Amino acid sequence: MQLFMHTGFEGNILGCKWRDMLPYWAALPLGLSDKLETRMHNYKSWFGLATVVFALLGGLPQQALAWGHQGHMVVGALADQLLTDRARAGLQADLGLTLEQAAPWADCVKNVAFGPKGFAYAADERWPSPACTRFETQEGVRAMRDYVVRNWDACGQRVDCHKTYHFTDVAYQHLRYRADYVGVNGHDLVHAIRAAVVMLQGKPVPAPFSIASRAEALLLLAHFVGDLHQPLHVGAVYLDADAQPVDPDAKNAASDAVFATRGGNSLEVGSSNLHAMWDDIPDTLRSSSIPVAMLHDARVLRASLAKPERWVDAWAQDSLTASREVFVGVHFSPASLQKGARVWQTSFDDEAGYRARREQLQIRQLTKAGARLAQLVNALYR
Ligand SMILES: [Zn+2]
Numbered sequence: 001m002q003l004f005m006h007t008g009f010e011g012n013i014l015g016c017k018w019r020d021m022l023p024y025w026a027a028l029p030l031g032l033s034d035k036l037e038t039r040m041h042n043y044k045s046w047f048g049l050a051t052v053v054f055a056l057l058g059g060l061p062q063q064a065l066a067w068g069h070q071g072h073m074v075v076g077a078l079a080d081q082l083l084t085d086r087a088r089a090g091l092q093a094d095l096g097l098t099l100e101q102a103a104p105w106a107d108c109v110k111n112v113a114f115g116p117k118g119f120a121y122a123a124d125e126r127w128p129s130p131a132c133t134r135f136e137t138q139e140g141v142r143a144m145r146d147y148v149v150r151n152w153d154a155c156g157q158r159v160d161c162h163k164t165y166h167f168t169d170v171a172y173q174h175l176r177y178r179a180d181y182v183g184v185n186g187h188d189l190v191h192a193i194r195a196a197v198v199m200l201q202g203k204p205v206p207a208p209f210s211i212a213s214r215a216e217a218l219l220l221l222a223h224f225v226g227d228l229h230q231p232l233h234v235g236a237v238y239l240d241a242d243a244q245p246v247d248p249d250a251k252n253a254a255s256d257a258v259f260a261t262r263g264g265n266s267l268e269v270g271s272s273n274l275h276a277m278w279d280d281i282p283d284t285l286r287s288s289s290i291p292v293a294m295l296h297d298a299r300v301l302r303a304s305l306a307k308p309e310r311w312v313d314a315w316a317q318d319s320l321t322a323s324r325e326v327f328v329g330v331h332f333s334p335a336s337l338q339k340g341a342r343v344w345q346t347s348f349d350d351e352a353g354y355r356a357r358r359e360q361l362q363i364r365q366l367t368k369a370g371a372r373l374a375q376l377v378n379a380l381y382r
Pocket of ligand 1: 106107166223227
């Protein structure tokens with residue numbers, strides 16, 4: 001089952017959600033340069049064409065979910081148990097949902113697509129999303145469509161800006177998130193969380209984000225704080241021509257030979273990929289039965305001293321550090337082309353040991369996500 005998602009088309013073709021995989025696999029066969037492949041924030045112009053290719057291919061399975069719906073619901077359910085009475089009442093008045101119920105919304109909106117009849121919501125019946133059902137009323141669908149329309153192309157891309165809000169791609173070698181790094185842009189996950197926070201503080205929402213109401217801001221926060229704690233939604237590995245990790249921001253990095261791996265979506269693990277592997281949360285973990293130990297650890301997690309609108313920076317830094325663990329004991333084979341897109345095979349020094357470490361880190365990250373979501377909502381209703 002899945003935990004966090006790089007949304008959008010972030011997973012593999014079968015399981016994408018955290019990332020805009022679409023521009024990659026669709027556009028690369030059409031001759032875009034490696035340099036463009038590396039510079040994710042340069043893919044603006046790919047989207048129109050990529051969308052056409054996607055539409056022509058049709059029928060591809062839809063993404064599974066980053067941190068999956070269940071992972072996001074675990075974060076929300078944990079946070080729900082840590083809210084102050086005041087925050088709980090405010091949440092009820094502004095949104096009328098628990099955080100557990102709200103958490104999947106930002107992924108559900110990805111079912112809104114632009115087609116011959118304009119923007120329309122269409123859930124893929126092959127990939128039912130029970131967590132989206134509550135939003136599929138006439139009014140709910142209108143709200144999802146409205147959000148997507150407002151957040152469609154204002155970031156400079158021709159389509160799907162809202163899908164880029166779910167991730168950022170800082171090279172895992174870095175110690176902190178910085179605006180001038182490769183993989184960072186003004187419409188990434190960190191900026192999206194800041195935008196939702198300032199909206200709830202009654203301040204102007206920065207472009208390119210369009211957040212129409214406190215309810216919408218809460219729906220976004222309930223989801224994005226979860227995404228921020230999936231290590232591969234923040235930290236990324238960039239590979240050179242020999243499939244060795246490289247820092248794309250290093251002065252001596254030859255940018256023509258540095259390749260982005262789309263949050264691990266291009267790193268194959270059997271029939272899946274590294275991103276999807278980290279999306280899958282342990283089967284024993286469900287939002288309906290949050291382990292006592294997680295709740296305890298979340299309760300004692302200290303809040304940052306800075307102002308709430310700055311918390312996201314510290315959290316991003318923390319997730320970036322966590323992402324280093326993802327790449328310990330992991331190796332990649334030289335790239336091959338699959339449907340024209342570059343992919344690498346992933347191998348592990350100790351697969352069983354890696355799985356055990358992964359589950360531990362996932363639980364740690366989910367715990368932090370739940371605790372911090374509650375800290376933020378409590379602070380915003382203080
Ligand atoms: Zn997401």
